[in-house]
Amino acid sequence: MHSSTPRLKNLTNGALDSSAAAKAGLGNYAFSAALEALPHLKSGEMFPSWSTPRIPTTPNGLFLRGHSLVCFAFRGQAGKLVRFLSLTILFALFFAFCGAHVVVAQVLQSASDAPVTSPRKLEGDAICARPKVGSEIPEPVNLTSKNGQLTVDLIFRSETDEHGRARFCYLYDGTVESPNLRVNPGDLLILRLKNELAPGTPRNSTSLKGHSKSGSATKHSAMPMISSPASVPDPCGNAAMDATSTNLHFHGLTIPPVCHQDDVLHTSIHPGSASFEYRTRIPEDQPPGLYWYHPHLHGFTRAQVVGGASGAIIVEGIEQKNKQVAGLPERVILIRDEDLLNPGAAPSGNSQKAPSVLLDRDGDARNTGDGSGVPAKDVSLNFVSVPYPDYPPATIRMRPLERQFWRVVNASSITYLNLQVLFEGKPQALGIAGVDGAPVNDNGSGGDYVLWQNHLGVPPGGRTEFIVTAPAQGTSASLITRSVNTGRDGENDPTRTLANIVSALDAAEPAFFLPAAAASAAASANASATVRAAEVSRLPWLGKVTPIRTRRLYFSERLRNPGDPKSATDFYLTVEGQKPALFDPGSSAPNIVVHQGDVEDWIIENRSQELHDFHIHQVHFLMLEWFGIPINEPFLRDTIPVPFWDGKTTQYPTVRLRMDFRDPNAVGVFPFHCHLLEHEDGGMMGLIRVEPAGVSSARP
Ligand SMILES: [Cu+2]
Numbered sequence: 001m002h003s004s005t006p007r008l009k010n011l012t013n014g015a016l017d018s019s020a021a022a023k024a025g026l027g028n029y030a031f032s033a034a035l036e037a038l039p040h041l042k043s044g045e046m047f048p049s050w051s052t053p054r055i056p057t058t059p060n061g062l063f064l065r066g067h068s069l070v071c072f073a074f075r076g077q078a079g080k081l082v083r084f085l086s087l088t089i090l091f092a093l094f095f096a097f098c099g100a101h102v103v104v105a106q107v108l109q110s111a112s113d114a115p116v117t118s119p120r121k122l123e124g125d126a127i128c129a130r131p132k133v134g135s136e137i138p139e140p141v142n143l144t145s146k147n148g149q150l151t152v153d154l155i156f157r158s159e160t161d162e163h164g165r166a167r168f169c170y171l172y173d174g175t176v177e178s179p180n181l182r183v184n185p186g187d188l189l190i191l192r193l194k195n196e197l198a199p200g201t202p203r204n205s206t207s208l209k210g211h212s213k214s215g216s217a218t219k220h221s222a223m224p225m226i227s228s229p230a231s232v233p234d235p236c237g238n239a240a241m242d243a244t245s246t247n248l249h250f251h252g253l254t255i256p257p258v259c260h261q262d263d264v265l266h267t268s269i270h271p272g273s274a275s276f277e278y279r280t281r282i283p284e285d286q287p288p289g290l291y292w293y294h295p296h297l298h299g300f301t302r303a304q305v306v307g308g309a310s311g312a313i314i315v316e317g318i319e320q321k322n323k324q325v326a327g328l329p330e331r332v333i334l335i336r337d338e339d340l341l342n343p344g345a346a347p348s349g350n351s352q353k354a355p356s357v358l359l360d361r362d363g364d365a366r367n368t369g370d371g372s373g374v375p376a377k378d379v380s381l382n383f384v385s386v387p388y389p390d391y392p393p394a395t396i397r398m399r400p401l402e403r404q405f406w407r408v409v410n411a412s413s414i415t416y417l418n419l420q421v422l423f424e425g426k427p428q429a430l431g432i433a434g435v436d437g438a439p440v441n442d443n444g445s446g447g448d449y450v451l452w453q454n455h456l457g458v459p460p461g462g463r464t465e466f467i468v469t470a471p472a473q474g475t476s477a478s479l480i481t482r483s484v485n486t487g488r489d490g491e492n493d494p495t496r497t498l499a500n501i502v503s504a505l506d507a508a509e510p511a512f513f514l515p516a517a518a519a520s521a522a523a524s525a526n527a528s529a530t531v532r533a534a535e536v537s538r539l540p541w542l543g544k545v546t547p548i549r550t551r552r553l554y555f556s557e558r559l560r561n562p563g564d565p566k567s568a569t570d571f572y573l574t575v576e577g578q579k580p581a582l583f584d585p586g587s588s589a590p591n592i593v594v595h596q597g598d599v600e601d602w603i604i605e606n607r608s609q610e611l612h613d614f615h616i617h618q619v620h621f622l623m624l625e626w627f628g629i630p631i632n633e634p635f636l637r638d639t640i641p642v643p644f645w646d647g648k649t650t651q652y653p654t655v656r657l658r659m660d661f662r663d664p665n666a667v668g669v670f671p672f673h674c675h676l677l678e679h680e681d682g683g684m685m686g687l688i689r690v691e692p693a694g695v696s697s698a699r700p
Pocket of ligand 1: 611612613676680
């Protein structure tokens with residue numbers, strides 16, 4: 001097993017360009033150089049850097065032509081960070097070989113010791129009110145735990161907007177939408193969810209065609225259910241899942257997969273039910289960082305998430321793991337996607353070109369492969385929509401040259417993000433401190449460092465937390481997402497500006513600041529044992545553990561009627577050796593059985609010509625190889641895109657993941673699936689059962 005420690009130390013000693021890193025034996029960090037030899041990847045299959053005429057590019061194009069892998073430059077010990085500007089040229093050389101996919105962004109904030117801080121209403125009178133296009137990105141309200149407990153009451157509602165699109169929202173205190181839930185390791189989280197969806201709740205169309213595929217694979221009823229108090233089913237009783245029922249998944253948290261905690265297989269809360277109580281304890285060794293909550297209702301997840309049903313969970317204490325972020329003002333940004341506001345519009349600035357929207361078999365705008373065209377979905381930042389075709393950007397105001405800590409969730413249903421911050425058209429270095437909730441330096445190697453990158457790939461479900469420096473006053477600056485090549489059968493994710501970053505002396509400071517290093521250390525020293533997260537003894541770093549076995553799984557797609565190219569597509573996620581089958585919500589038979597304590601390597605293969613997005617509940621994993629190339633990332637993930645097949649190569653693309661089933665909290669049955677929600681709803685999902693240690697059983 002390779003240890004990441006010496007590699008990191010070497011890197012922090014200045015191996016910032018890929019060739020130097022390779023010579024120093026750091027090939028795993030410099031793997032992108034090796035990928036130059038792979039024709040399939042040479043043009044950047046996963047997160048290519050195509051530009052559109054509307055998006056400024058660098059003069060030399062170096063920053064914009066990486067491929068899609070994670071490729072990091074490292075900065076060393078605390079204090080060295082401030083010198084990074086002097087290394088711009090080295091960064092340029094390094095990034096020239098790199099692509100990236102890490103997480104995306106979202107800017108939220110708030111703060112303080114009161115349980116609720118700075119509650120604010122979103123504009124409008126609607127049930128699920130949304131800010132105006134172009135407005136300043138609002139901060140989600142923070143709900144902060146006190147005395148080791150956070151108790152939250154949320155109401156789940158929906159309405160149809162003036163364009164016929166369904167909105168869904170979590171409301172706190174009547175009007176506060178999608179609050180941040182801020183908890184410490186060891187805290188008790190009590191979330192009471194009242195489902196007030198009305199019978200006949202509007203559903204979002206699956207596609208431009210409005211043809212609905214979601215739910216077609218489930219045995220649950222697709223008809224809205226009209227509930228009366230006498231007939232309301234027990235939410236834990238394996239009730240039907242339908243358009244008006246709901247539940248919650250706590251994405252990334254290692255908490256038990258049981259009803260009232262993180263079960264999504266059988267929990268279904270119907271309208272008319274009493275407020276349903278989720279009661280779970282945040283594990284003391286939960287990595288501090290960004291997580292999120294959303295519905296996970298088989299067949300209906302996509303419609304609710306596209307409508308806005310999502311919110312951030314922040315496990316506090318990242319500044320105790322990494323002093324580079326201590327004391328920084330924080331923004332939390334949820335990037336969601338939504339059905340197109342103007343699906344029939346011609347691309348802006350390109351009106352001579354007919355709006356020939358090619359639809360894929362799911363009915364979404366098909367990947368154009370050139371970074372432009374009609375997107376599959378519009379996106380929003382904390383509900384400030386940036387609609388096609390003109391993409392009027394949202395606004396982010398910062399003080400000149402101020403360093404902030406941005407925590408971004410890709411809460412979209414199907415939109416891959418590839419974030420960049422541009423100053424005068426030039427990509428800026430962003431210092432990644434956390435990926436998918438886990439600090440990037442939380443691997444036993446010690447040291448405070450961030451990973452510098454000039455674009456952040458974030459798949460649906462993924463998160464990224466990074467340091468960003470505000471532009472000088474008068475500098476033109478923006479947050480954009482660059483196009484992502486999702487493959488021939490994938491959806492279109494073109495390049496688009498998301499927000500203008502305005503630097504102004506009078507910009508309001510974010511409501512929440514991470515604790516200063518000294519304050520954080522003092523708080524930790526004074527904390528009770530249950531919240532002393534920094535002192536929790538950790539299991540050995542996953543990269544140093546020998547797996548007890550290797551399994552192979554693969555994504556595949558098949559026309560439902562092979563004789564009809566226009567028929568619907570079925571989506572499969574199959575354990576090799578088993579028969580491909582759509583997920584059956586009526587069966588609890590697991591596809592994989594492991595024991596608590598096991599560590600396994602899983603090779604995930606993609607046999608389709610579409611980028612899929614592997615996610616497993618309850619646990620984090622370590623990515624060891626991407627497309628067969630060793631990469632040795634120093635951090636954990638819970639969501640990872642698996643590159644698409646190009647239809648030509650004799651081997652399918654793969655990723656190798658080291659799966660961690662050591663935590664006793666993961667005992668139980670839970671799913672792994674594609675986090676493109678129409679695929680998940682369509683059945684691209686399987687089950688794993690983690691048995692208690694020592695229990696013998698037959699192993700599928
Ligand atoms: Cu998928």
